[in-house]
Amino acid sequence: MKNTLLILSVLMALFIAGKSVENNNPFILNGHISGISKGEIVLLTFAEKGYQTDTSEIVNGNFQFKGYYPKLIMGTLRLKLKRNGEEMVLKKQIMLENVKMNFNGSVNDFENAKITGSGIHDDYERCKEGKKQIRLKYERIKQSFPKYNPNASDEDKKALQAKYAKHKKKLNAAIKQYEKDFMQKNPNALYSSYLFEKATIFRSYEQLYELVKDLHPDLKKQPYVAKVISKVENMRRLEIGLDKIMDGVDPVSYQVDKEYKGKRVLDVIYLASFKNNELCALKKDGTIIILDEVGKVTKRFKPTISGKPTAISVDIEDNIYVFSSEMKLVKKKIRGRMVSKELPVGVECQIFSKEGEAINKYNLSGVHIASGSRVVDQHLIVSDCKLKKIQIHDRTSGELLKEIDDMRACCGILDFSVNQKKEIIVANLGAFRVQGFDYNGNSLMAFGKRGKEVLDFHGCCNPVSVATLSSGAIVTVEKDPTRIKVYSNKGAKQIDGIEELVKGCTYIPMIVDNKDNLYLASEEKGIVKCCMVK
Structure with a gap:
């Protein structure tokens, strides 16, 4: 795309x-x-x-x-x-x-x-002065505009508002053009590279391509600019189009299971699924809840956890992996006063049987917080929203095997899933994209952009969760407002009937069972089940 x-x-x-x-x-x-x-x-x-x-x-x-x-x-x-x-x-x-x-x-x-x-800094001040002169010029123009009259007609007020909006748009365009000219006239200045990075914020692929193709050759040699050009070329390779990614994937429809009893289970922060399609839920206090397919609680236990619980996974043998972060109180002097804040500094993985019996535990090397997790074959895969990485570990020892960078975590959220091809599908919310990687960290595909249409991802950062169905269809979750979409060869289709699950920048856990049933969790609204409509 x-x-x-x-x-x-x-x-x-x-x-x-x-x-x-x-x-x-x-x-x-x-x-x-x-x-x-x-x-x-x-x-x-x-x-x-x-x-x-x-x-x-x-x-x-x-x-x-x-x-x-x-x-x-x-x-x-x-x-x-x-x-x-x-x-x-x-x-x-x-x-x-x-x-x-x-x-x-x-x-x-x-x-x-x-x-x-x-x-x-001299270049910064020089550029700043040039932009100041442009603002003064447009301020003088604005002074000639008619003043706001509270007694004017609505039509006149609307016309004046439009005049001011158009003026502001012209001013912003003039500032951007000045910065572009500054970069071209000063291609060897480090501050030009700084301006280039600023110009790349929230740019689409097409906009980025237009931005880099006409740059001065000397500016293209600067380290950051060269890195962006490399990324653009990589995007050209990955952006094969959603139609090709979803080729042969037929559309499916879902509806909310209104009889599901899981809505009574509150304070759930992460979900996993057993091979018999029972649900495993982690509560905020570390309690593990097991629910059957109708949402009835069949088992609960609370393991001893030294840190803050963050995520769970279930392996093929139905063992439960519980992740908790060690929190350290850090004091910093900010604006002349001491401020204390708890920060995650390490992760412990504890493994339990489905009956709650302790099996094993170890610390995960190089992980600060396990914000997402999956166990696939002999691999334990976790996402770390603080380090902005996906990490692959040995599930028996916890040994770190591989790291995948280039994640854009946001709001303390970074989650992923693993499809039937053993590809890691990441909800790269800070980039407003879904991205696919193999276990070696090689990029396989990507789609998504920021926007308001059904194919786009809205808000400050989305999607927060992603999953793949057995058919190859991809499901994404957006928050604020809540929006669940299923991608197929017909594009994206939103699931109707799901109320607002969270407020603001809050994670919404999602898992898919072996029957392609979707489960979503909200600390305040409980667990929602969506079933496929035949």
Whole structure:
């Protein structure tokens, strides 16, 4: 599908590989702020590991930051102070390069402080000034527009609103064109590569192809740009079209089983299925629930779990694999105050019989949180939303055998399934795509894009779950609002009658049994069963 999104970043504070990787010098920022004698100034960055803060004491108006940034990154200097009895925060953006830099500013004009010593930051300021002049030009145009009149007719109000919307659209187009021209005129500047990454956010394949094909040859040589071009070429190979992926897969229809009793089972966070089609459910407190095909609870037990339960799997022998994450309390100083947060740092796998008897346990190497899991033959496969990877382990020992990268986890969610061909089908929600991989990590297929049509995936990030039917049809789950779709050679068809299962960015577990019955779980709404309509 040519319009598939390749979301290369959802971070507005972008980071890229560049010459700073080759520079072993430290980053040093010496600063002076007139108008303040003592206090604290914070350097805030946002990268792969999330928000990072560094705090420096201000003594006689002077401060210093030191560090090392293997990738080019934008930071924000934040100065909190009181003025006329009111607390306010002054901000100044800065490109962080591993060189000695100097800051000279004032509390009265903090945003326009002078930063020297970095050619990358100089390019940023130059580009920023050019865009500022464009905004001033369009602001002058806007000043000539008629003012809003609350007593005007609805028709006149609508016309004025449309005029302002058109003006804003022209302004945004002018800014984008300026950035494009800047990249072409400065192809060897690292900041041009930074602008290129920014331009790739939420771009479809066709848009990305148009973006890269006319780039200056020197800009194409920059590491990040070359990587994107490689990805685009890979997408051209994978995007064979949904019609070919679903070739020979006949459409099927589902309806909600209104008699199913599983809706009474609440607080379920993950699902698995036994070979006799009984359901295995993991509750938030670690309790294991086994339900028959009508939703009646036939067994429950609560194993001793040291960490936070996250997922379960069932193997061909009906053994139950329970995954829990060890949580570590981490304290960080953010904006001048200490904040405590629990983070997953390791995963334990415990194996039980269907009757609840302990069989084995081990720690999974290189996993922080098992956000999804499947046991296939001798392989234990888990997804890690924190590390954004799919990992394949030996199911007996837990030994790590293979890792698959290029995942776009979001909202603490990353799940997958394994089809009858032993292919790993990933709900790569941060990329708004379904992707297929073999056990060696080779990409096999991909489809999906962000949008509002039935073939698209909506919201901030979707799909959250995916499964494959025995026919080869693919089922996807979207949240906020809840939407379950079945893909076949006729496209996508939504299953009707499913109420809103979750609120906001919340995972919706799904499993398919041997009869192709679908089961969905909601902590508040219980378990929903969908049966195929003959």
